Amino acid sequence: MRKTTLFKKYIQDEEILIMPGAHDALCAKIAQSVGHKAVTVGGYSSSASLLGQPDISLLTLTEMTDCYRRIADSIDIPLFADGDTGHGGLLNVRRTVKEIEKTGVAGMFIEDQVFPKRCGHMLGKQVIPSEEMEAKLRAAVDARQDDDFIIMARTDALAVEGLEYAIERGNLYREAGADIIFVEAPGTFEEMQAITTQVKAPTMANNIEGGRSPLLSAKELQDIGYSVVVFPVAATYAIAQIISELMKEIKETGSTQNFVQKMIPFEDFNRLIGLDILRDLEKSYL
Numbered sequence: 412m413r414k415t416t417l418f419k420k421y422i423q424d425e426e427i428l429i430m431p432g433a434h435d436a437l438c439a440k441i442a443q444s445v446g447h448k449a450v451t452v453g454g455y456s457s458s459a460s461l462l463g464q465p466d467i468s469l470l471t472l473t474e475m476t477d478c479y480r481r482i483a484d485s486i487d488i489p490l491f492a493d494g495d496t497g498h499g500g501l502l503n504v505r506r507t508v509k510e511i512e513k514t515g516v517a518g519m520f521i522e523d524q525v526f527p528k529r530c531g532h533m534l535g536k537q538v539i540p541s542e543e544m545e546a547k548l549r550a551a552v553d554a555r556q557d558d559d560f561i562i563m564a565r566t567d568a569l570a571v572e573g574l575e576y577a578i579e580r581g582n583l584y585r586e587a588g589a590d591i592i593f594v595e596a597p598g599t600f601e602e603m604q605a606i607t608t609q610v611k612a613p614t615m616a617n618n619i620e621g622g623r624s625p626l627l628s629a630k631e632l633q634d635i636g637y638s639v640v641v642f643p644v645a646a647t648y649a650i651a652q653i654i655s656e657l658m659k660e661i662k663e664t665g666s667t668q669n670f671v672q673k674m675i676p677f678e679d680f681n682r683l684i685g686l687d688i689l690r691d692l693e694k695s696y697l
Contacts, residue, residue, distance in 0.1 A: 415559035418489035418517035421448055422561065422591060422613055427633035432643035434460040435478075436485035437684070438650075443486045444683060449517070451491040452482055456647040468527035472498045472507055480514040489517035491561070491641075496528050497521045497547050504547045505554040508562070518561025520593060521551060523568065523580065536567050541580050545587040552588035563615065564589035567596070574602055578609045585612040591638065596623045600635075603627070607636030615639040620648060 412420075421428040430449050433439035434456035442450045455466040457478055462469060475493070483490045492511055497504035504521065511519050522528065523544040525537040538544075544564070551562050564584035569577035574597070581592040593615040597603045603624070607614050616637045618626055632640050653673065660670050667674075675683070 413557070413559065414489040414515070414517045415557050415561070418449060418491070418561055419559045419590070421489070422638055427629050427637055428639045429629050430491060430639065430641045432456055432641065432646055433482060433490075434647055436482050438646045439482045439486045439490070440683065440685075443488050447488065449489040449491060450482075450486070451493075451641050451643055452479065453493040453643045454495055456644050457493070459647055459651075466528075468495065470495075472510060476510050476514050479511060479516050483515035490515070491563075492516040492519040494519040494521040494551075496524055496526045497551070499526075501546055501550045504550045508551045508554040509556070512555055512557065512560050518563065518590075520563035520565050521547060522565035522595075523584075528567075536570050538566070538568050538571050541568075541583055544580070545583055548584055548587040548589050561590045562588070563591040563593055565593040565595055569594055569602070570596055574605060578606060581606070581610040581612065581614075585610070591615055593617065598623050600625055600627070603632075603637075604635045613638035615641065618642045618645075620645060 428449060429447065430451045431442050431447055433442050433450040433452055439450050439452075454468075454470060454475070457475065458464050458466045458470055461474065461478065475495070479490065479492045492514070494507050494511055498507045507521070508519070523538045523541070525539055528536075544566075548562070548564055555562065564581070564587070566577050566580045566584065568580050577594050581594055585592055589612065591613045592610050594606045594610065595617060597606060603616065614637050616627070616632045616639070617624065618640060620626065629640050657667070657670055657673075661667060681687070
């Protein structure tokens, strides 16, 4: 089954789809190795890992597609990608969808923020008129080559216009052709429940540690009607923490001896990244 078709099935399943974030191929391979069905990669963690910069629209489409292609090539499970604001106007949106789809990802989203955008859990956001976003979505749907390639619409209108208008936008975006709706940064359980009840489409929840939304478990989110939950920055935050501790240890002691127990062993790491498989493949040609 194609990854796009499989991903679409996961979204439509009764059980909520859990997607951890993976900002590089190694994180994605680890997610796959422990049994996750799909992974996601977004601009926040990609900006941090590729540039060491915040999520303020610094990455170009080319940089993002290079990132997606490497990750998609490294795993056998679906990858869901961030299309930002579409990287421009309607014709830019068409090209964005075509270029991202060619990387081998199973789906993507575009959002209705004004460019340059901000992380959805930051203050000071602005949104474009809903009519403009609807046109972008029609262009995106028209540009995809595979009908099972998922296009999600994200709205940041809740922080700007309030819950009622965010829900209204969600339904308008569904009518414009979006397969799934993401109302970003609800602040309470009640707002989350209203979103899943009133948006007439599959919906996605965004678990950001330290963000504006309540951190609910996948089971709790499924119970109130969400179809998908992502943990887009958890791996990035965990890596930043553990690497900070490691660098401090090396600076203070000049050794990693006391840190070895926190590391994956040499042979286990080689197995994780598939060294034995590649060596066997190499031998088969001799």
